[in-house]
Amino acid sequence: MPSTEADQSDAASDPVLLEIRADGIAVVALNRPEAANSMDLPLLTALHRALLACHRSDAVRVVVLRGEGRNFCAGGDVHDFLANIDRLPEHVKEVSSWLQMVTTAIIALEVPVIAAVNGYATGGGGLGLVGSCDFVIAGETARFRSAAVGVGMAPDGGLTVTLTQLVGFRKAVELVLANGTLDADEALRIGLITRVVPDDLLMEETYALAQVLSAASPQALAECKRLLWDGIGSSVAQGLRNEGVAEVRLAGSSECRARLAAVVARRPSAGSE
Template sequence: MTTEDVLLTADADGVRTLTLNRPKAYNSLTVELKERLLAALREAAADPAVRAVVLTGAGKAFCAGQDLKEHVGLLQAGDPSPLSTVADHYNPIVRAIVDMPKPVVAAVNGPAAGAGAAFAYASDLRISAQSANFLMAFANVGLGPDSGASWTLQRLVGLGRAAELMMLARTVDAEEAQRIGLVGEVVPDEELAARAQAVAKKLAAGPTVSYAKIKEVLGTAAESSLEEALAAEDAAQTVLGGTADHREAVEAFVAKRKPEFQGK
């Protein structure tokens, strides 16, 4: 990879780190970056060697959302493609994160706004640097939420708080984000990368097939009745009970040793 690449990819210990790499533009999302990110997420999902994913940004920002300069320039040139970017890019990216059959950790290294914030909300775990903040600024430009934020944000902080953050377009700093449940952990800026890698490495060494089912069952339960949630749990346990990882965990418990999970 070169420093000119808009998306950097690195692998270590079963963890694939995807770094949005337009630091001078606060990692705002151009068509090229959106297409690269979508392809990279799909590749990570399909690669059995990848057992956890870290999503982060280069420089001082996580992601400022849509690159409005490119957006306006294309519209002024008569190009209609910006009007379809939600369907063509944002929705598929969020689906790729949510449907990823392995854990996704958002390492929020700085400001996250709009679609950038929504990508963090869609991730399974969020670790924030102290300097990070979150902003749902759609109303400021006369738009409504996209990138799944209407679905993910209220599940993290509640309907009333989500409406407040979207309608008032109020910036939430890292301390408040942790207090209201938007992020799970806040660390000093200089410790973020190492902490995110440590968490992802721990997940990568775990029963990833179980994590995939946890994601699936939580998604079902978020929008179903109790009976439907119970049925989904039952179905998942039936599958997981027959996995090599489950047998390994039971045998390791009996032998009083640490299990070695294979994701099978």
């Protein structure tokens, strides 16, 4: 947590920001707003470090995960994938491995994790984080999409397991294979998220829930969280392994390369939004 103006200036460029507040609420912010908080290796490794810092701190009672700027997380960084196109399977394997560690760390934390979703939550990065958090509060203009099929890849971040648990098998198949976009109200209706609030009240409502949780028995919360996740824990672990194999295999295909390039070609730059 920054303590001086110089520290704050340096921290402003970090891909992930961590603040542990006096009330026991740790705020973890994805900090690549110019790239819609899409995930590259620096962001993923920084996110993993922030989660481990929360795990080590006895002061943390609740974790709030949010995105800086207009979007929560746009999934994997397509530009980063194209920059490594000549070794894409190896690069995707490394990225997916770090995302798996992030997902595992969120689920393994003994404190509740609340995702505050603004804008888009897409791909194994955005939607995968939604699936691995304990609570998801979304602004009314939030949007949710699997997105993987659109670039010739498979979901990751444990999404192939958590999504079926959250919304049921039939809806999960539709969301992944048909690759549609859900608005916040529909995401709430099918059980993907916990609550929808006005955009301008997103963080206020998120912190209100965090304060309720921080006042509860930490031992009871930890046990309840563990028991609930253990009900599907072995499936999530196996799902993460299966996803990693599929991602690497698909990343080696010419179709995946072509679809990644097509996405970049038709997407406006973040600075022009």
